[in-house]
Amino acid sequence: MTDIRMQQNKQSDPAKAPDFTGSLVPARPFWQQLKMLTNPPLFFEKLIARYGDYVRYRGVVNFHLVNHPALVGRVLRETHRNFDKATPIYHRFRNAFGDGLVTVEGERWKKRRKLIQPVFKGSAIEDFFSLMRDAAHSAVDAWPTNTVFNIADEMDHLALTVAGRSFFGRAFDDSSEDIRRWTDVINRYCALPPLSIISNPKVPTPMNLKLRGVLGEYDQFLGRLIRERTEGFANDDLLGILLDTMDEETGEGLDPKDLAEEVLGMLIAGHETTGKALTWIWYELNRHPEVEKALREEIETVTGGGPLKVEHLKELRKITMVIEETLRLHPPAWFENRNTLEEVELGGEVLPKGTMVVFSRYSLQRHPDFWMDPEMFKPERFDPEDAENAGNRHASVPFGGGPRVCIGRHFAMMEIKVVVATVLRHFQVVVDSSDQHEMCARMTMAPRYGLRVHLTRREQKQQADPGLS
Ligand code: HEM
Numbered sequence: 001m002t003d004i005r006m007q008q009n010k011q012s013d014p015a016k017a018p019d020f021t022g023s024l025v026p027a028r029p030f031w032q033q034l035k036m037l038t039n040p041p042l043f044f045e046k047l048i049a050r051y052g053d054y055v056r057y058r059g060v061v062n063f064h065l066v067n068h069p070a071l072v073g074r075v076l077r078e079t080h081r082n083f084d085k086a087t088p089i090y091h092r093f094r095n096a097f098g099d100g101l102v103t104v105e106g107e108r109w110k111k112r113r114k115l116i117q118p119v120f121k122g123s124a125i126e127d128f129f130s131l132m133r134d135a136a137h138s139a140v141d142a143w144p145t146n147t148v149f150n151i152a153d154e155m156d157h158l159a160l161t162v163a164g165r166s167f168f169g170r171a172f173d174d175s176s177e178d179i180r181r182w183t184d185v186i187n188r189y190c191a192l193p194p195l196s197i198i199s200n201p202k203v204p205t206p207m208n209l210k211l212r213g214v215l216g217e218y219d220q221f222l223g224r225l226i227r228e229r230t231e232g233f234a235n236d237d238l239l240g241i242l243l244d245t246m247d248e249e250t251g252e253g254l255d256p257k258d259l260a261e262e263v264l265g266m267l268i269a270g271h272e273t274t275g276k277a278l279t280w281i282w283y284e285l286n287r288h289p290e291v292e293k294a295l296r297e298e299i300e301t302v303t304g305g306g307p308l309k310v311e312h313l314k315e316l317r318k319i320t321m322v323i324e325e326t327l328r329l330h331p332p333a334w335f336e337n338r339n340t341l342e343e344v345e346l347g348g349e350v351l352p353k354g355t356m357v358v359f360s361r362y363s364l365q366r367h368p369d370f371w372m373d374p375e376m377f378k379p380e381r382f383d384p385e386d387a388e389n390a391g392n393r394h395a396s397v398p399f400g401g402g403p404r405v406c407i408g409r410h411f412a413m414m415e416i417k418v419v420v421a422t423v424l425r426h427f428q429v430v431v432d433s434s435d436q437h438e439m440c441a442r443m444t445m446a447p448r449y450g451l452r453v454h455l456t457r458r459e460q461k462q463q464a465d466p467g468l469s
Pocket of ligand 1: 101113271332406408412
């Protein structure tokens with residue numbers, strides 16, 4: 001196996017932050033800066049291509065753009081205490097889902113993370129395997145085979161079903177239409193351009209009024225569920241688990257307001273990202289039938305043609321590699337941003353307090369200095385047995401890194417594996433010739449028009465036995 005995973009650029013040591021002088025980009029005419037809003041990943045890509053891996057941008061918004069794994073590593077890990085999330089984008093998220101783990105800061109974040117971390121550790125989330133498998137099954141059973149349909153919508157729908165049932169148990173199904181409507185409004189609000197005038201929730205724009213309305217409905221829904229749970233209807237869904245979670249040292253748990261914000265934040269952070277990751281997997285597998293074939297073979301070898309079980313998941317190594325490579329090329333959470341809390345040294349430059357530092361996972365994870373053929377889909381880059389190429393952990397960070405790494409990453413990886421294995425066993429997914437592919441990046445990165453596919457049901461012996469799949 002060769003050197004696909006890490007790029008071999010002799011001048012670049014991926015672990016060492018090079019001394020950058022930074023390039024100061026003069027303010028562009030306003031209309032040119034609008035490009036940032038219409039296609040932000042390409043806007044950042046052009047800045048990097050023209051000015052390098054460390055760009056000081058001055059314009060309608062001022063920021064430092066970093067595009068080197070070592071610099072990203074400093075922001076996320078080594079000097080993470082010098083940064084917070086006081087940025088327009090995170091303010092927008094705070095307006096939408098309050099102070100959950102995604103947005104909370106400092107000591108409050110530390111306490112909260114310590115409290116919630118055990119709920120999402122690998123072994124704990126295995127309890128959600130059956131729920132994921134059942135949801136995937138019900139979805140594929142209902143899919144049509146003689147028509148073109150948009151699998152991107154289906155993946156979003158399925159990811160919300162999995163997240164909703166995991167958090168609320170059966171109460172999700174009773175209120176699923178409402179929950180879909182609420183999350184849709186919140187997602188659309190979060191995806192607006194981060195201009196303070198329209199994101200200020202006090203300004204009565206139609207979107208802000210809708211947001212206020214759905215947050216009110218959500219509060220009532222969650223208030224009722226929490227009352228039911230505290231009055232004795234114990235439940236082992238994530239809401240029930242979080243309700244019972246206490247800090248071992250202090251005995252403190254989450255109060256109802258914290259809990260409501262936490263659950264809403266996780267629902268939003270967890271479902272759209274997972275839905276988009278799944279959509280991109282179908283997009284890539286369709287372009288690489290040999291990889292798809294290898295996945296089918298792996299599934300059949302690992303399960304022996306029987307039902308998928310939780311213990312099979314770690315053996316589905318090729319699926320894991322496909323997920324990692326898809327997340328490298330198409331990171332759903334494509335953009336990251338932080339604010340300096342105090343003066344901090346970054347790449348040989350001292351950034352003053354209040355500097356916004358940003359990076360684009362889309363560019364970082366396609367950086368030609370760190371990936372051979374960066375635009376190509378090559379899952380073998382992530383072969384764990386290829387020690388020679390195991391390398392820079394900051395060159396692909398679809399779930400972030402350092403202390404604020406995604407708390408739901410094991411949950412997401414398990415869900416994606418279950419869905420991919422279930423769909424591949426039942427269907428051949430073929431992208432339809434009418435599909436118009438165009439990438440679109442707002443809060444998440446997705447194909448702009450979804451992904452139009454048609455399905456061919458696979459003839460399998462387990463079709464006769466509903467328990468076998
Ligand atoms: C493919 C799916 C997912 C992707 C790509 C993703 C990506 C990310 C990224 C990049 C971050 C770090 C942001 C930062 O640096 O501040 C993050 C944080 C977070 N994610 Fe995910 N995520 C996914 C699924 C999930 C799921 C399923 C959940 C919950 C069930 C979740 C809950 C969270 C939370 C609570 C945080 C904040 C953690 C903290 O700051 O302590 N995510 N996610």
